[in-house]
Amino acid sequence: xxxxxxxxxxxxxxxxxxxxxxxxxxxxxxxxxxxxxxxxxxxxxxxxxxxxxxxxxxxxxxxxxxxxxxxxxxxxxxxxxxxxxxxxxxxxxxxxxxxxxxxxxxxxxxxxxxxxxxxxxxxxxxxxxxxxxxxxxxxxxxxxxxxxxxxxxxxxxxxxxxxxxxxxxxxxxxxxxxxxxxxxxxxxxxxxxxxxxxxxxxxxxxxxxxxxxxxxxxxxxxxxxxxxxxxxxxxxxxxxxxxxxxxxxxxxxxxxxxxxxxxxxxxxxxxxxxxxxxxxxxxxxxxxxxxxxxxxxxxxxxxxxxxxxxx
Amino acid sequence: xxxxxxxxxxxxxxxxxxxxxxxxxxxxxxxxxxxxxxxxxxxxxxxxxxxxxxxxxxxxxxxxxxxxxxxxxxxxxxxxxxxxxxxxxxxxxxxxxxxxxxxxxxxxxxxxxxxxxxxxxxxxxxxxxxxxxxxxxxxxxxxxxxxxxxxxxxxxxxxxxxxxxxxxxxxxxxxxxxxxxxxxxxxxxxxxxxxxxxxxxxxxxxxxxxxxxxxxxxxxxxxxxxxxxxxxxxxxxxxxxxxxxxxxxxxxxxxxxxxxxxxxxxxxxxxxxxxxxxxxxxxxxxxxxxxxxxxxxxxxxxxxxxxxxxx
Numbered sequence: 244x245x246x247x248x249x250x251x252x253x254x255x256x257x258x259x260x261x262x263x264x265x266x267x268x269x270x271x272x273x274x275x276x277x278x279x280x281x282x283x284x285x286x287x288x289x290x291x292x293x294x295x296x297x298x299x300x301x302x303x304x305x306x307x308x309x310x311x312x313x314x315x316x317x318x319x320x321x322x323x324x325x326x327x328x329x330x331x332x333x334x335x336x337x338x339x340x341x342x343x344x345x346x347x348x349x350x351x352x353x354x355x356x357x358x359x360x361x362x363x364x365x366x367x368x369x370x371x372x373x374x375x376x377x378x379x380x381x382x383x384x385x386x387x388x389x390x391x392x393x394x395x396x397x398x399x400x401x402x403x404x405x406x407x408x409x410x411x412x413x414x415x416x417x418x419x420x421x422x423x424x425x426x427x428x429x430x431x432x433x434x435x436x437x438x439x440x441x442x443x444x445x446x447x448x449x450x451x452x453x454x455x456x457x458x459x460x461x462x463x464x465x466x467x468x469x470x471x472x473x474x475x476x477x478x479x480x481x482x483x484x485x486x487x488x489x490x491x492x493x494x495x496x497x498x499x500x501x502x503x504x505x506x507x508x509x510x511x512x513x514x515x516x517x518x519x520x521x522x523x524x525x526x527x528x529x530x531x532x533x534x535x536x537x538x539x540x541x542x543x544x545x546x547x548x549x550x551x552x553x554x
Numbered sequence: 555x556x557x558x559x560x561x562x563x564x565x566x567x568x569x570x571x572x573x574x575x576x577x578x579x580x581x582x583x584x585x586x587x588x589x590x591x592x593x594x595x596x597x598x599x600x601x602x603x604x605x606x607x608x609x610x611x612x613x614x615x616x617x618x619x620x621x622x623x624x625x626x627x628x629x630x631x632x633x634x635x636x637x638x639x640x641x642x643x644x645x646x647x648x649x650x651x652x653x654x655x656x657x658x659x660x661x662x663x664x665x666x667x668x669x670x671x672x673x674x675x676x677x678x679x680x681x682x683x684x685x686x687x688x689x690x691x692x693x694x695x696x697x698x699x700x701x702x703x704x705x706x707x708x709x710x711x712x713x714x715x716x717x718x719x720x721x722x723x724x725x726x727x728x729x730x731x732x733x734x735x736x737x738x739x740x741x742x743x744x745x746x747x748x749x750x751x752x753x754x755x756x757x758x759x760x761x762x763x764x765x766x767x768x769x770x771x772x773x774x775x776x777x778x779x780x781x782x783x784x785x786x787x788x789x790x791x792x793x794x795x796x797x798x799x800x801x802x803x804x805x806x807x808x809x810x811x812x813x814x815x816x817x818x819x820x821x822x823x824x825x826x827x828x829x830x831x832x833x834x835x836x837x838x839x840x841x842x843x844x845x846x847x848x849x850x851x852x853x854x855x856x857x858x859x860x861x862x863x864x865x
Contacts, residue, residue, distance in 0.1 A: 244642060244643075244644060244646060244649065245642070246672055246674075249638075249640070249649060249672045250672055252646070252649060252650055252653055253638070253653045253656075253670060253672070255653070256650075256653035256654055256656065256657040257653075257656075257657065257660070257667045257670070259660060259661075259665075259666040259667070260666050260667055260668075261633060261666045261667070261668045262666075265667070265669070265670070269668075269669055270633070270635070270667070270668025270669040271668070272632060272633055272666070272668065274585065274590075274687075275586060279585075279590065279633075279685070281633060281635055281668045281669055281683075281685060282635075282668075282669045283635045283636070283637050283669050283670075283671050283681070283683060284637070284671055285637035285638075285639060285671050285673045285679075285681065287639060287673050287674065287675050289674075289675075289676070290673070290674055321583060322572055322581070322583055322590075322592060324581070324592055324593075324594045324683060325594070326594050326595070326596035326681045327560075327564070327596075328596060328598060328679060329560070331555060331556070332555075333555060335555060335559075335563070338555065338560060338563060339563055339567075342563055342564045342566070342567035342568075343567055345564075345567065345568075346567040346568065349568070349570060350570075354570075355570040355571055355572045355583070356568045356570070356571055356572070356576070356581070357571075357572045357580075357581025357582070357583065357592045357593075358576070358580055358581040358592055358593045358594050359564060359568070359576070359594075360594050360595050360596050360681075361557055361560045361561055361564070362596045362598050362601070363557075363598065363600075363601055364598050364600075364675075364677060364679065365600070365676040365677050366675060366676050366677075368596075368639060368675065368679055368681075370594070370596065370637045370671075370679075370681035372592075372594060372635060372683050374590070374592060374685070376585075
């Protein structure tokens with residue numbers, strides 16, 4: 244069975260959802276005047292961990308990917324839980340590296356561990372859970388016509404780093420370092436998420452690529468989004484890799500997953516309240532669909548791009 | 555590496571715990587005037603799922619084992635999350651059974667799903683997370699000299715059912731049905747847990763066998779516990795299996811894991827406030843250790859008993 248079929252099958256049977264329908268970065272329940280936000284994300288060795296990743300990077304990423312979903316809801320992370328599955332013959336050093344990576348992640352994001360569980364399993368499994376709290380919930384369905392479409396940081400380095408590694412591309416050391424930083428050690432935008440919680444209208448984190456996330460945002464908000472390709476924050480290192488592969492850097496930026504940047508929409512007047520760096524990449528209109536430079540943008544994520552590019 | 559070594563390694567690296575130190579049934583953080591309780595427990599096909607279990611029972615149990623830990627903290631379950639790992643070639647009927655089991659569990663305990671995640675994995679993995687809320691936290695460290703030691707329900711059927719299945723014991727249909735009900739479809743004591751939250755001094759759920767749980771309770775509370783074997787709630791069906799195996803039914807009751815009954819200690823005067831069925835099986839004293847009928851009770855769980863009995 245393919246993943247979408249499995250998800251569909253389970254959705255049919257989920258008896259009752261929280262106070263927010265499933266389909267956002269995280270689930271949420273009312274908790275007095277606030278919202279308790281909860282999310283989980285499982286990392287499986289075989290499919291999610293490239294050989295080049297150190298165990299410290301694996302542990303850190305298990306924290307990042309969950310904390311990022313909490314941040315995308317505008318919530319402050321307040322706790323982390325994890326279940327670990329490992330073959331009993333795993334090497335002590337490898338496991339210690341994972342523990343150190345989780346430790347560093349918790350310290351970096353300032354989050355305590357509430358519960359942990361260890362088990363024997365055939366493959367490495369780290370299932371992380373992050374909890375968060377916010378007075379105002381930032382969802383995928385809150386974008387309104389007139390909003391600016393914005394993104395934190397830059398886009399494309401995660402996939403460019405992956406391609407440099409997988410294709411063995413020759414790039415200068417400085418370029419490789421910059422790309423690998425994002426590919427192997429991405430960081431969640433926690434502070435930005437908390438600040439956006441009070442100000443933005445909608446948000447989503449870039450897990451599967453900007454194009455896919457914007458389609459989700461447009462669909463769930465019932466709006467049209469128009470992007471301007473020249474506004475996309477793309478670094479010279481990504482352009483360099485795109486040239487080596489004979490591709491368009493914009494395509495890389497649109498399809499690059501696991502960037503963990505936050506895409507958000509905000510009223511123009513309120514954008515000036517945001518005291519961190521971000522790029523305005525487009526605008527929300529009445530209507531439906533996502534357009535780039537006036538043309539429809541297909542909702543393609545990294546997998547499609549990868550097939551088209553290299554297989 | 556063995557599980558205790560892995561746990562020790564991780565404990566060394568866990569940067570910061572919640573507002574309650576790790577080591578209880580669940581973790582907890584302060585949330586205004588209340589406590590938010592969170593726990594996770596991973597179910598792995600190869601080690602946790604006997605062939606005889608239907609997928610519905612597997613799904614239900616994934617909910618039960620987590621909800622039970624929340625109940626043991628005196629908290630009301632308020633949300634469930636799960637991550638699923640399955641081989642992509644899993645049969646649709648099997649997966650649908652698991653979904654139905656989770657659905658039934660959520661309905662039975664009245665808990666909404668907040669978040670779910672699906673992944674490809676070599677073996678079946680269900681990592682469940684339960685969140686709960688309580689004004690007063692019931693821990694493993696609150697037992698006080700003078701308290702009564704009590705347990706909900708009855709003990710021993712889980713392991714007796716397992717032995718009937720594994721050893722192919724011949725027992726009457728009625729006995730088998732009663733034992734398999736507990737072995738394959740255990741239920742968490744959610745209502746009892748909520749009621750205990752306001753009244754009892756300490757609690758723990760029976761995951762690894764009564765003897766192990768009482769040792770944890772005595773150690774973490776800094777008290778001595780004395781049990782009376784004749785007070786243990788052991789059904790005739792468990793006695794029947796013990797006789798077939800030439801063993802003492804008390805030994806079965808003390809070592810039977812995954813019973814999901816709640817063991818708790820409560821002041822004698824307050825015990826009458828509890829409006830559900832339970833057995834008084836012993837008493838808390840100053841000192842240390844666990845005794846049964848005046849003799850020291852070894853902290854042995856199911857694994858030891860199993861080796862002793864059958865290998």
